[in-house]
Amino acid sequence: MRTALRSERPDSHFEDIRGLHLFSEMSEESFLTLMRGSYVQNFPPQVELVTEGEQSDFLHVLVDGSVEMLSSWNGRETVMATVRPISTFILAATIRDAPYLMSAQTLEKSRIVLIPSEDVRDVFEEDVNFARSIIAELAQCYRSVVKNIKDLKLRTSLERLANYLLREQHRQKAGDSFDLPIDKRRLASRLGMTPENLSRAFKNLQGYGVEVRGGRITITDPAELERFAKPDPLIDDKSA
Amino acid sequence: MRTALRSERPDSHFEDIRGLHLFSEMSEESFLTLMRGSYVQNFPPQVELVTEGEQSDFLHVLVDGSVEMLSSWNGRETVMATVRPISTFILAATIRDAPYLMSAQTLEKSRIVLIPSEDVRDVFEEDVNFARSIIAELAQCYRSVVKNIKDLKLRTSLERLANYLLREQHRQKAGDSFDLPIDKRRLASRLGMTPENLSRAFKNLQGYGVEVRGGRITITDPAELERFAKPDPLIDDKSA
DNA sequence: CGAACGCTTGAACCCTGTCAACTCAAGTGG
DNA sequence: CCACTTGAGTTGACAGGGTTCAAGCGTTCG
Numbered sequence: 001m002r003t004a005l006r007s008e009r010p011d012s013h014f015e016d017i018r019g020l021h022l023f024s025e026m027s028e029e030s031f032l033t034l035m036r037g038s039y040v041q042n043f044p045p046q047v048e049l050v051t052e053g054e055q056s057d058f059l060h061v062l063v064d065g066s067v068e069m070l071s072s073w074n075g076r077e078t079v080m081a082t083v084r085p086i087s088t089f090i091l092a093a094t095i096r097d098a099p100y101l102m103s104a105q106t107l108e109k110s111r112i113v114l115i116p117s118e119d120v121r122d123v124f125e126e127d128v129n130f131a132r133s134i135i136a137e138l139a140q141c142y143r144s145v146v147k148n149i150k151d152l153k154l155r156t157s158l159e160r161l162a163n164y165l166l167r168e169q170h171r172q173k174a175g176d177s178f179d180l181p182i183d184k185r186r187l188a189s190r191l192g193m194t195p196e197n198l199s200r201a202f203k204n205l206q207g208y209g210v211e212v213r214g215g216r217i218t219i220t221d222p223a224e225l226e227r228f229a230k231p232d233p234l235i236d237d238k239s240a
Numbered sequence: 241m242r243t244a245l246r247s248e249r250p251d252s253h254f255e256d257i258r259g260l261h262l263f264s265e266m267s268e269e270s271f272l273t274l275m276r277g278s279y280v281q282n283f284p285p286q287v288e289l290v291t292e293g294e295q296s297d298f299l300h301v302l303v304d305g306s307v308e309m310l311s312s313w314n315g316r317e318t319v320m321a322t323v324r325p326i327s328t329f330i331l332a333a334t335i336r337d338a339p340y341l342m343s344a345q346t347l348e349k350s351r352i353v354l355i356p357s358e359d360v361r362d363v364f365e366e367d368v369n370f371a372r373s374i375i376a377e378l379a380q381c382y383r384s385v386v387k388n389i390k391d392l393k394l395r396t397s398l399e400r401l402a403n404y405l406l407r408e409q410h411r412q413k414a415g416d417s418f419d420l421p422i423d424k425r426r427l428a429s430r431l432g433m434t435p436e437n438l439s440r441a442f443k444n445l446q447g448y449g450v451e452v453r454g455g456r457i458t459i460t461d462p463a464e465l466e467r468f469a470k471p472d473p474l475i476d477d478k479s480a
Numbered sequence: 481c482g483a484a485c486g487c488t489t490g491a492a493c494c495c496t497g498t499c500a501a502c503t504c505a506a507g508t509g510g
Numbered sequence: 511c512c513a514c515t516t517g518a519g520t521t522g523a524c525a526g527g528g529t530t531c532a533a534g535c536g537t538t539c540g
Contacts, residue, residue, distance in 0.1 A: 053474055071393075071394065073390065073470075073474075074395075077394075080389065099474065101386050124375070128371065131375065135364070138375065139336045139378055142381050142382045142385065145386055146342070149385060149389055150311045150318070150320075152389070152392055153311075153432050154311065193497090194498085195520090197495085230314050232313055234293055240338050396527080423487095425486070434529060436489085437527085438487095440488090454487090
């Protein structure tokens with residue numbers, strides 16, 4: 001596991017962070033300013049890092065582990081996204097100095113760098129390159145949620161699942177076989193359906209060349225699945 | 241109608257644009273650079289201004305009229321948002337120099353200012369204040385789509401309609417009576433439901449103090465409607 | 481007046497959510 | 511080592527919400 005190996009060089013995650021689009025273009029000075037004010041923390045699984053509705057004090061950078069973004073209303077709860085290393089979350093709330101729209105909670109043991117929101121706002125006033133990176137990042141985030149809405153409104157749950165599987169296969173650079181990266185119950189919520197419904201959806205996809213054994217997915221007939229799923233770059237491509 | 245009054249002073253819409261958060265903080269010089277390169281155009285209703293999937297050439301500013309943002313997939317189509325004066329649209333695609341994720345079409349006769357995307361990108365490199373405004377605007381847009389997702393995933397269609405009515409009442413600063421600003425069929429699509437379903441939803445809301453006659457809504461029992469709708473600032477507030 | 485269109489209504493069907501029972505695997509403790 | 515517990519996942523039965531199809535109503539507009 002990476003965390004263990006890296007623990008000898010306490011500053012090494014700074015390099016990882018520097019590698020992110022968001023931080024790669026800024027001046028060394030600005031970057032060090034941000035890092036000097038930041039805290040590195042290790043969290044056990046199932047810890048609530050930020051709470052929906054509270055004020056934004058830190059920009060979070062997930063260096064290792066995994067984090068789930070959740071929202072709730074009127075007693076219901078839904079999974080909005082899953083964050084994997086290395087990436088930031090709740091940038092928009094940080095920028096606007098506004099309350100969080102989602103909660104975040106660790107799924108596994110996670111290492112997270114906390115950068116005070118105020119520092120972020122101060123630094124982008126000074127460093128045009130950082131400002132430009134923030135713009136690029138926010139535009140990207142925006143486009144990715146718009147795609148999420150299109151997925152929700154234009155597709156049935158079965159189609160969403162089919163396209164999710166194709167995306168996941170591609171993301172993991174897997175062959176025709178790969179493991180689901182999260183629980184099925186969380187996946188169901190992410191895709192806007194109930195666990196029971198997801199279970200049935202998986203069964204239905206058997207007819208389109210998908211085999212499921214536990215969390216292991218095997219796509220036996222990729223052409224058939226694609227014909228059904230009709231993936232679209234304007235919904236399914238992470239970048240662009 | 242404002243358009244008629246203003247047509248005598250052809251540059252007056254520049255002042256309107258200057259009043260937008262996005263343009264109010266930048267230097268006069270930068271602003272004039274943008275305006276000099278821009279085109280003002282009047283469009284009749286039902287014109288497709290931008291097409292999903294095409295490359296982004298202009299940042300659009302709606303000065304007068306109204307515009308609908310649409311997305312489609314696999315023969316289905318959905319209303320993503322309605323844009324009213326004075327505001328910009330497709331900022332994110334402009335910034336990222338990426339293909340549009342939505343189409344835009346005029347609902348009424350509309351006056352639109354087209355600012356070449358390249359100019360926008362050039363100017364924010366130079367003008368830190370403009371960059372800062374873009375950041376604020378994008379963060380705002382991002383948060384507003386996240387709210388849309390929460391609305392879709394956490395609420396039933398009846399709850400979405402109820403909250404829509406409360407938001408619309410508030411937006412129009414209306415008393416207990418106001419007109420729907422768009423067709424019911426478009427509203428249905430916006431809320432992620434069919435026209436038939438919307439029709440029934442309106443009937444169901446009669447039980448919670450809502451009267452409907454044509455496009456005219458009267459909220460006879462605001463307390464009762466709120467009790468049912470449970471509006472939440474983290475979903476329903478436009479700002480913040 | 482008739483045509484066109486948006487909206488509404490009814491009926492049938494299907495997808496989805498709910499509730500409950502059951503399986504299965506992993507972990508716990510006697 | 512094995513019974514017991516626990517939690518996720520699956521399955522079935524059922525109800526409800528939502529879509530679809532078809533027909534009817536009401537306005538507007540030529």
